[in-house]
Structures are given as structure tokens and as C-alpha cells.
Amino acid sequence: MGVGKALTQKGSERMRQFPQGFLWGCATASYQIEGSPLSDGAGPSIWHRFSHTPGNVLGGDTGDVACDHYRRWRDDVVLMRELGIRAYRFSIAWPRVLPEGRGAVNENGLAFYGRLVDALLEADIIPFVTLYHWDLPGSLQDLGGWANRDVAGWFADYADVLFGRLGDRVHHWITLNEPWCVAHLGYILGQHAPGMRDLWAGLRAVHNLLLAHGRAVLAFRQRNMPEGRIGITLNFRPPHPGSQSEQDRAAARRAHAYHNRLFLDPIFTGRYPDPIVQWFKDSWPETLQSDQDVIRAPIDFLGVNYYTRNVVVHAPGTGLLHTRVIRQPGPHTAMGWEIYPEGLFELLLWIHQAYGSPVLYITENGAAFEDRPDPSGTVRDTDRLDYLRQHFVQAHRAIQEGVRLQGYFVWSLMDNFEWAHGYSKRFGIVYVDFGSQKRTIKQSGHWYCGVIARNGLEN
Numbered sequence: 001m002g003v004g005k006a007l008t009q010k011g012s013e014r015m016r017q018f019p020q021g022f023l024w025g026c027a028t029a030s031y032q033i034e035g036s037p038l039s040d041g042a043g044p045s046i047w048h049r050f051s052h053t054p055g056n057v058l059g060g061d062t063g064d065v066a067c068d069h070y071r072r073w074r075d076d077v078v079l080m081r082e083l084g085i086r087a088y089r090f091s092i093a094w095p096r097v098l099p100e101g102r103g104a105v106n107e108n109g110l111a112f113y114g115r116l117v118d119a120l121l122e123a124d125i126i127p128f129v130t131l132y133h134w135d136l137p138g139s140l141q142d143l144g145g146w147a148n149r150d151v152a153g154w155f156a157d158y159a160d161v162l163f164g165r166l167g168d169r170v171h172h173w174i175t176l177n178e179p180w181c182v183a184h185l186g187y188i189l190g191q192h193a194p195g196m197r198d199l200w201a202g203l204r205a206v207h208n209l210l211l212a213h214g215r216a217v218l219a220f221r222q223r224n225m226p227e228g229r230i231g232i233t234l235n236f237r238p239p240h241p242g243s244q245s246e247q248d249r250a251a252a253r254r255a256h257a258y259h260n261r262l263f264l265d266p267i268f269t270g271r272y273p274d275p276i277v278q279w280f281k282d283s284w285p286e287t288l289q290s291d292q293d294v295i296r297a298p299i300d301f302l303g304v305n306y307y308t309r310n311v312v313v314h315a316p317g318t319g320l321l322h323t324r325v326i327r328q329p330g331p332h333t334a335m336g337w338e339i340y341p342e343g344l345f346e347l348l349l350w351i352h353q354a355y356g357s358p359v360l361y362i363t364e365n366g367a368a369f370e371d372r373p374d375p376s377g378t379v380r381d382t383d384r385l386d387y388l389r390q391h392f393v394q395a396h397r398a399i400q401e402g403v404r405l406q407g408y409f410v411w412s413l414m415d416n417f418e419w420a421h422g423y424s425k426r427f428g429i430v431y432v433d434f435g436s437q438k439r440t441i442k443q444s445g446h447w448y449c450g451v452i453a454r455n456g457l458e459n
């Protein structure tokens, strides 16, 4: 599509028009919004255990209540309809469906998600289901969790239960959310559940996560659901060298290979990035060629999570990769992440050009800011509105360059449990008063509603 067609002149405004049928949505995750983690037969997840272990989460916060979505889901679907979103990305809690992670199905858990899907379809909202957004059943972690190669079969069996029970109504499936975070934060750094600090386990988790993804894709194909589409969501942080010195450029290449290519390359090329295999040397797991064939089972789309970039310098002996991130001047979010919208365009173009022009969805993009209602109860989060507008402009640029971007999910629908930060960081376009559970659409949410209605951006 030529630029001319996308920048339509409408009255005095210049519009950045998105393609017809572009899926504007919002995203959430089970442990972050649902609450009631053990209700109706659900088993404990590793995040239930991790958040209940003192010292792991700021302020001792847990997901015991969160946004109480497990009980308020009907009202939350009404809220989504008020926002006018066309699609909703949410995750299913594995321990609600299989309390032990494998074996007996908990019909109450399945029924909750079936009711939610039916309500979304009734509201003309397309469900995008993430099969795994970090809440592994605790009983599987007792067997080694993602560091145990058997997890690939356990995950594929869990996924197949859902394909069978919801596949008639859910046609967009995401196997894993950010396997990089699962392995790096959960098994190597210990900042996330299960809180391990074990490079050997973490690198095996990398491989087993990919194997689990591939096994689930193959199980999905076996189901032969022609309307169905399946993909994976990966997180990306485009790294820029802090200087043009060869050392800093090499540091940026290492960060790029570890942060952005570690999962992308095996899925799209069947090979791990050589710099990473060499960097980790004998800590790197033995991998079978037959594994690579499973891992690279073709997917229908790639989910891209983008928030910011990293400016990286060589730092001997520092961290896993002997690199350090240099804070940049200019605006940052409440997470301390630089606001760098151009990075989204750079990222989308790189994936498009380097990995065969896959269908893409931005499955997460958003920002945390210190939101609070004014005396009238209005939440004027102009900084978030501006963050989103700037990033939508970059997404539009990418589409103009031919990137097959087909949807955009803002993180997040509502303020929620931000992992080790607890409830201290608000990403929602809807404000949640966690005391009363009152939801208030923020200024950014009202603005987003207009973007969706116009399917475009006014200048």
C-alpha cells in the first residue's frame, strides 16, 4: 500500500489509516488479573508459591485477589465492549485446567474459560488465548519444571486438552508468552518464579520451552482446525552499542543474539545463534537434530512484545554477557525503561526482512506511569496516551514498508499484578482501585477507543 493511500486527507486532519480488519486489542495474563488462585479445584502455580515466599515480591504482594477477574469477568467484558476493542489477548492458567499439571482435568477451571470465551464472542470480541503466561503448576516444578525435558510432553498434552475443548470457538492460539523471561528471569537470575539461580537449568529451560512450543504446534496441526492459527509471543529489546568501538559493537551483537535471536532463530531457522552457543560453551545443552525439526514446526504468526531498547556497552565480568545497559537522557517510564518509539519500527522491519516476512501481531506494548485519579475521579494519563500514540505511528510506518502487521494489543487492559513489582506499577488503560476493585477508564482508554473506531490516528 502506498503512503498516499494510508495518509488520507479527512477534513483538516491528516489520518494515519490502518488496514481494514486491523485487530486493535488489549492484553492481560491469568496470574496478573484473576485472583482466586486455588478456587474451584485449581492447583497452586509456581507464582502462587513464589509470591507467598517472603522477600520475592515488593510489599509482600500476591496474586490472591489481583483484579478479582475470576469473579468479575462479566463486568470486565462489558468494559472491553465499552472500549470497543476488537480482540482480547488473555492467558489460561494451566493449574486451573490441570491442577497437577497433567492427568485429571478440572472441569470447573475449563468451564470458567469457556464462559469467558462465550461472553467475548457474544460481545463481538475475538479471543486470542495464550496457553502459558508463567504460571506453571507447582507439581511440575517439583519434577524440575522447564528444566525437565519431559515438560514438552506435559505442555503438549495440556495444550491439546484446550484445543479439543475450546478450539471450536478460539481460533488464535499463542503457545508461550516470552520464554526468554521464563528461562532468564525464572531459572538464571531468580527474579521470577520459580526463583532459581542455575545457568545449567536455565539453558535447558530454553531448549525445553522451545521443544514444548513445537510439540504444541504439532498437536494443534493434528487437530486439523482449518480456521485455527497458532503462534508464539517473544519479547524483544533492540540493542544499540553505546559507542562505535568494536568492543561495544560486539557487546551489542551478544545482547542481540541472546535477547532477540535466542528463540527466533531456532523457530525460523532450526539453529541457535552461533555467538550464544559459543559464548556458553560447555554449559550449552546437547540438542538433537530431531528436536530442531520439532522446534521449527511452521507457525502462522509471531507475537512481538516491545517496550523499549537497550543501549549496551562492553563490561568485562559483568552479568551473563559481560555487558552493561547505559541509561539514556530523555523520557523514561515508571519502570525506568527509555521511551524509544523508533525501536518498534526498527524491530518490526528487522524481523520482516530477516525472517521471511511473517504475519505479526504486536502482542504487548504499553507503559507504566504514576497514575492517580484527580478529585473528580478522572485519570488524566497523558503520558501513557502519548507513549501509545508515538508507538502506533511507528507501527503504521512499518505497515507502510510492507510489514505484515495485523494487530496491536496494548498492555494492559487494566492495572494488575506486575510480578516482582507487585501492584506498584500501573500499565492499564483502565485504572483499578485495588481496595474497592472499582474500574475507571483512563484518558488513554477513551483515546484508544477513538483510535479503534477510526481505525487510525489523527495527526
Ligand SMILES: CO[C@H](O)c1c[n+]2c([nH]1)[C@H](O)[C@@H](O)[C@H](O)[C@H]2CO
Binding pocket: 029, 032, 177, 178, 181, 235, 236, 305, 306, 307, 364, 411, 418, 427
Ligand atoms: C521486560 O519487557 C518485557 O517484554 C515484558 C513486559 N511485560 C511482560 N514482558 C509480560 O509479558 C507482562 O506479563 C508484564 O506485565 C509486562 C510489563 O512489564
